[in-house]
Amino acid sequence: MVKLKSNDDKEFEVEEAAVIQSEMIKNMIEDGCATSVIPLPNIDSKTLIKVIEYLNKHINMGKAAETGEEDDLKEFDEQFVNMGWEELFDVIMAANYLNIHELMELCCQSAADRLKNKSVRAVREMLKITNDLTEEEEQEIINDAPWAFEGPEIDDTVN
């Protein structure tokens, strides 16, 4: 078992087989630096719980195909990314820091799928982005490819 500590001082015990899906922790264990508790100063307990939930489910991912659990895993992944933007970004930041390739892939793809058909206004509102382009700059980008701003798929709603 490996002990992880979140930045709000909560400790979690995780099986080594699960935790080594994180390249960062795998390297620490191999280098003998993971003898006691591994502090994770960038991750809060709420996010760490989500990450551990993912690691535990994906523990034997290689075997999933053999045992016919692939669909189950796919369903889990779909449910897993069913979260708000703030939570999703926290998990992405944690996956990036811990270097968990599959989790990073899953969450970034989910983020991309949510943004794909959104209008510019909707993207700014969803991600709380303050526009820093002048009207002229914005118009220039629209004029460069007006067709990219048109189409029945473009969705102006924020959800």
Added chain:
Amino acid sequence: MEKLELEEQTSSETEFFDLSRKHPVSDEASHQHLNQSHPTNLYWPTEIVTEILSRLPVKSLLRFKSVLKSWSSLICSPEFTKYHLSLSANNNKDYTNHSVLWRIAQPELNLEESLVMEETNLDYHMKNSGIACVIEGSVNGLICLVNEAKELFRWNPAVRKYKKLPDFSTKLKDDGQCTFGFGYDDIHDDYKYIVFGECRG
């Protein structure tokens, strides 16, 4: 495979994106804050934004250039273009993005019967010119077109732009046959065109 290749190539100078999400503002308030500096207490590394945006189709990216200045610089950067190309090529295992069906004068051809994922009116530049074009090659989502007047074009259907290439026809015999080659030079990161033909004199 979609190739996001844009004319302007600005390097990404901004290191971080401002997504001050811990202070969600109401719709009305966000309009008031428009064009004002917004208090930020959280930064998203370029790395993360790159990972997300590189999974989007070209049409979304062309639109999202107008979300934020730093997004525009990122999307236009050659590094991003290359990364996007590598992802879109590798994520498309069934090769559905890998072919362009060419329909100019055969409206009776039923595209639905072939394995078509998406039908788009590409509105290519010589569509209404009455001059026939032939696809002479394609690599990385770029297509080399040659018309009857032996003019060579590099066409990027994903961004719907084309570029006329230097004229070579004056060097060739008028009635001479030509053979074309189009490829990507990995070492110099450049696209090369080869024309075989009979020279004048």
